[in-house]
Amino acid sequence: MENRTIITVSCTVKSSIEKAWECLTLPEHLQKWNFASDDWHCPKASNDLRVGGKFTATMAAKDGSFSFDFEGTYSEVIPLQSIKYHIIDGREVSIHFEATSEGILITESFEAEKTHPAEMQQGGWQAILDNFKKYAEAQ
Secondary structure, three states, X not given: OOOOOEEEEEEEEOOOXXXXXXXXXXXXXXXXXXXXXXXXXXXXXXXXXXXXXXXXXXXXXXXXXXXXXXXXXXXXXXXXXXXXEEEOOOOEEEEXXXXXXXXXXXXXXXXXXXXXXXXXXHHHHHHHHHHHHHHHHHO
């Protein structure tokens, strides 16, 4: 079996668990935070949030120089608790929601891909999660 590197990122959102769940899963919210830097955006998103359902989020440079679709299929959906999915390349991602005294702790773990350094991937996913936190807390 091939060695897999698992990367984990997290944030605590000052929000209700219901609002955090909506902001993370509804396409109209997803488009407002799903990018790692201000020179990128998410112009399109769709989400069929159920086991076997698929999602797509288009991530694009605002200057039009590059874009790609981030796609996957859900393998587990426990409302207000956890989500698991497989990215189109087969890597697994899990997202866990936990109510704490500080707010809702969102923890994402994902299998690193082999093209980019793990630190770079962790930084990018953390930046996206930080955008989510900022957006969700403003709702």
